[in-house]
Amino acid sequence: MKKKVLATLLSAAMVATLIAGCGSQEAAAPAPEAPAEEAPAEEAPADDAAEAPAEEPAADGAAAGGDYSFEIIVKSYQSSYWQAAVTGVNQKAEELGVKVNCTGPNAESDIADQVNMLNNAINAAPNGIGLAACDQDACLDSLQTALDKGIPVVCFDSGIPDAPDGSVYATVATDNYAAGATAAENLYPALKDKIASATAPVRIGEVNQEATSESITSRGLGFIDKFAELASADGKTVAVIGNEYYVNNCKDKGDEASADVIIEVAVPAQTTVELCATEASVILNKADTIGMFGSNQVAAEGILTANENLDVLGTDPASSILAAGFDAGSVIKGAITSGKMFGAVTQSPLAMGQTTVEILTKIANGETVSDVPTQGYWYDSTNMEDNSIAPNLYD
Template sequence: MISAAAFMLLATTVLAACGTTKPAQAPATTGAAATTAAKAGTEKMYIPVISKGFQHQFWQAVKLGAEKAAKEFNVEITFEGPETEQQVDKQIEMLQAALGKKPAAIAFAALDSKAASPLLEKAKTSKIPVVGFDSGVDSDIPVTTAATDNKAAAALAADKMAELIGKEGEIAVVAHDQTSRTGVDRRDGFTNRIKEKYPNIKIVDTQYSGDQLKATDLTKAILQAHPNVKGIFGTNEGAAIGVINGVTESKKDGKVVIVGYDSGKLQKDAIRSGKMAGAITQDPIGIGYWAVKASVQAVKGETVPKSIDTGFHWYDKTNIDSAEIKPLLYD
């Protein structure tokens, strides 16, 4: 019995040893084969595109341009932004999350350049190129910025406003914000041109709307406080639509000249109906396209200009359907 038990113990030990034997390992991949394998896992560079929002059709047009460039240059992008252009904290969270993914580059349209500054410094330290777009970033960190020359565009809006009101009288400005580069440049481009060139025009009020509903209320308040206002400039899609609504609700259609910025169905309808005199259009598809293209160029070490002017145009009911303007407008 002792011999039988010893035999059983020996057999169990041998079987256990066989069960734990590791399979043979394949030899490590080295040299050119290793490089090829590494590239296979990272075929496409990743570029997060962080916009200022999603609530306006403008951003959807920018997204189309970014996607067009991503396809052309065979890169992976994500396009994101907060629900409204007042959610600075949320945009900063998105920027932080994007940095955590160690992207090849970042395209960024800052709601608040100062708030974004620490994270942009982090990107610089990590050697991640930053490309500004639309409003860009108030910083030397971005390698380039793809944007409209907003000061020049707003100055053109001021010239059109002056012509439409006979170069004299009271006007007002409803700006979309006072922290982004676009908000500041459009406000200053418009007001500086009026002050420099049209001494008989007085800007009696400048308000900051944030969104369409607030712009409506602000417009009504402006018209109540300044009943002689002859014109109002809305500095983006939401502000312009709010001005249109505010003028209509104040029963002043046809009595106040409205000049806007950007496009969108409601603005186009207002121009066709005569409620809005005209507006400045950017090239949002071009902005998105160049944001991604310049990011790819920066990653590859190619030279990019410090700024990329994507252009602007004035449109009204005389040219809204022209071959030059129609492709730049969106619904």
């Protein structure tokens, strides 16, 4: 894989140099119109990104985008999540005709290695740097250096809230609140009839591995608020019970005594699968439970672990509880394929990679940019193989 990417990059670079040498006057022309808000994943099937002929797009891009070079640093090189991000980066680079150099440490925990890579990237004096920081604080000094040297940085996947003013031009990261809402938008229609015909209150469970991080709480609240909104629109009253943080921070916690739909939020004492499973068991065991949502891989797998003994999950709302998950991984993917899990929301590393290169090019072109929230995509057994979804489903 690495070799192939390298070969593609090298050939792209060679062709780009050739063309740049022939007619570099056009280099300053603005980049082709490509609004960042669009989900680029849908435009370009990723299947053969690495094999794609480099000549053509490079030629197009050089004419339009100039021979910029960007350094891209991912959190690590080993998971398919990051491989998908790198695929997105390379796709967009070919499309825009820019040079990219992707690096990343062995593991997401190799923070010092990544800082080294960032420093090396700064020394290479590129037109911009795309950074998925392993650690929010470790990169601050390097970012100051980048700022001093006038090298723009775009963060992707994770933001750096304390970055020196002006060093980070934009952050490309999943809008977790919207991603949580996506789960509700897809789960609710499947349960709608059951909720409408219910004679007694029904229960929706939500397992969040904690109540402290931005990503998890946003997803949890996004799901609660959207589900409540959809149910209210159909004339049902909703109450939120369980973990205090989520109850107090959702839009409307309602009244449990009179509610038609009860959303019960469980948070384990620690972020481990077995505690998530215990919490999930409790809700899955209740006779009035009709739906579940696990807001990350651990929580979703906790629900599946609980179901190993309970056997109550399925895809038919009449006879089973419908569970929605988050992220991918072989356990969740397997459960969706086998019909144990109704579906899940995946983040879009592919789109993140593409958008990052796009924004870097815009910055190099002198355009103003702003943060880009990327979408979460719903997937279930019907669309797992789609070109727009499959590259985002990492093991």
